[in-house]
Amino acid sequence: MNDDSSRRVLAAVFPAGLPNRALVVLGVGLFGMGLAVGSYGAAVTRLLERGVAPGVAGLGMTLFLLGQLVVVAPADRLTRTRRSALVATVGLLAGAAAVALSSVGTVGTTLVARGLLGLGQGAAFVGAMKHVGRRTPGDLVATAQGLLGALFTLGLAVALAVAPTTFDAVGVPASMLVVAVVVAVGAAGAPFLDRGQSEPLVPVRAYLAPLRSRVGLALGLGNMATFGFLIVATTWYVDALEGVAGVPATATLLAFAATTVVGRALGGLLAARLGEPAVVRWSLLGLAAALAGMAAGVHYGVPALLVVGVAGTGFGFSVPFGPLFALAFSNLADDAGVTLVVMLAVGNAGALAYPWLVGELVAATATYATGFAAMSATVVGIWVLWRSAIGGAPAVTLDD
Secondary structure (H helix, E strand, O other): OOHHHHHHHHHHHOOOOOOHHHHHHHHHHHHHHHHHHHOHHHHHHHHHHOOOOHHHHHHHHHHHHHHHHHHHHHHHHHHHHOOHHHHHHHHHHHHHHHHHHHOOOOHHHHHHHHHHHHHHHHHHHHHHHHHHHHHOOHHHHHHHHHHHHHHHHHHHHHHHHHHHHHHHHHOHHHHHHHHHHHHHHHHHHHHHOOOOOOOOOOOHHHHOHHHHOHHHHHHHHHHHHHHHHHHHHHHHHHHHHHOOOOOOHHHHHHHHHHHHHHHHHHHHHHHHHHOHHHHHHHHHHHHHHHHHHHHHHHHHOOHHHHHHHHHHHHHHHHOOHHHHHHHHHHHOOOOHHHHHHHHHHHHHHHHOOHHHHHHHHHHHHOOOHHHHHHHHHHHHHHHHHHHHHOOOOOOOOOOO
């Protein structure tokens, strides 16, 4: 590739006008947070090997989702009276502390660390998104925020793929301390970012208003199926793959990481051709099919079906993410912060019980098939609601 071609590619990915310093600093922190979240799948396997009940192991991710749920609205309100970069700093510091705590390795510290990580992730994500949103020209806001989200997803996918090998090679404490350092680097740089614009406080009832319509519920539950179930699934993938003979676990996790990252970019391309509602609708259907295929692969012991299903869920979780948030910011609420809070809150609340539920189903049935089948059935239900409330129409309104 010549110099002109390289510049054109870089200009397409990083167009002029983006707050590059903020994207680098906050992006490093969120990438580290993604590493912390994605590494839990490998930690779950070690907990199970020590005799910890699957429901207890899954409870760690339930606490993570709960932490995010309770902090997103207070974090948004803080960004209206304090610098959003400082809110992100506090979240990243909490995340770094949580990762360091998880290196202790006991069941109690692991669960506490997961809850603290959820609090940190929620505050860091809201603060980072609000900061770059205020520092970016209107036509590039989605690009800037999408890059931050993609870096978190990249960290999660990378950790899911390499954490089992890394834990075996250097041990859990050393691995997690390295991740804590990555998060701390972002936290160290965030306070020095420029001030963004301030925003007026909104009444608390503003965060509830979008949920009074079928469209608002469909958008929020769509985020549950994508981001929420991404967190749920990655809790169990490592152990589920290792439990089926003939499955190349590392290669499959690498394939999932690739499809998860590529799917973020693919979602935008497909939305430009098909429209956001149609992309979300078909992606949800594909995700349900991939989860069902995984359940069948586990139940019948068919490695190829399980591998294809896992890789397929990478697309199912990531392709609709961008179009879903584009629809939300266009139609859910006039205030971008309210929209972000509603989408994150519903996505986390809806998925809250599933990490624990899948663990309990594993304990009761001695197979991951029932848990993946339950997730597939839930996505089908969300798809039905989506078709009813939004369908493939090019535009939606809260009046629907």
